Amino acid sequence: MKKLKILTNGLLKENPVFVLVLGTCPTLAMSVSVINAIAMGLAATAVLICSNVAISLLRKVIPDTVRIPCYIVVIAGFVTLVQMLMEAYLPDLYEMLGVYLALIVVNCIILGRAEMFANKHTVGESALDGLGMGAGFTLALIAMATVREVIGNGSFAGMEIGFLQNYKIPILTAPPGGFLVFGCLIALVAHITKGKAPQRKSFDCESCPSASFCRKDCAACEKTAETEAK
């Protein structure tokens, strides 16, 4: 039951795009067409699963002080691996994703899950989390791309929808349209998950990736502020 919860968490309740608001850059850039969205989602999911597994395996070996550089090296390694394989065997898709494929390295979802989940859980659970979060990311991209492509371009996955040709709203395929659709979908998900989505306390100091470094400074700052106030 716990494993099923880990897997389904990323789909809606803790959707990385619409609830955690992570990975906004690739979401806005790659949601112009459904094909692009699926390709980006699958590439990010592959990297997410592999990096979560690797980081979970290494969690007892990696010293706390160098964990972020270690995670970045592991993630960058997997992204480069996916890039090489895609360029060799799926060149059209590789061209389509362009520079955004390499930018998966700095996708907050991947580093965020490594820090928040993979380094505290077992390999199996981390793989499930990667799969769930990846699926959530892919579904979010597909949902956004569907709205933008169908209404903005009058097509779905590159196939023209005849009766929509005279009713297109081209701004939806442009960056401002991306933000507009993004906002509307976040509002929709918030409405659907009312009371179920993680509350603000989940985003507190404790769950921040920099908590271990920052908390000490926060305490010091508060003390200084109190002294100054007195």
Next chain:
Amino acid sequence: MKKLNDKVKSIIVLTLICLIVTGVLAVTNSFTSPVIEKSRAVKVKNSLMAVLPGSSNFSEVELPEGAPSTVKAVYKADDGSYAVVLGTMSSYSSGEMGVTCGISAHGELVGVTLTSYRESKDFGKDTYPKTYIGVNENTYADVDTFAGVTYSSNAFKKAIGDAFAVVRLLKGGEAQ
């Protein structure tokens, strides 16, 4: 002493992880690079046919001395026209811009195609490159750059200039 041990351990772990990742990438590269090279070669061949549609037989010619460094290869067609394969970089790009130009026997640009460029999608694979068709060595510089993608446009324009320069050298002209 404990702090020193922690530091040493951190360095060793990070180095080992880097080495393992490098090893995995080297193995992957060993079997993907031949496939990538092959698909690039096919792309180049298709681009030759695209820039010189009237020609079908191409023979690679040796690059002349003083050829611009952006020129990767030059092919001569049966009718005396040239197809020039170039790879250039714009100031802000992280990857190479691949351009193939077709220059007629009279020195006019008859075809051009962008074979690879991973940035500035707005640059357009066809729209901007096609504005150069019909130019020659003296007029190519008059083509306007593309608003919003100035660096890419300038890199593209330079590539066109390099193509004319290498053809001039091949025809016995002097380097400028």
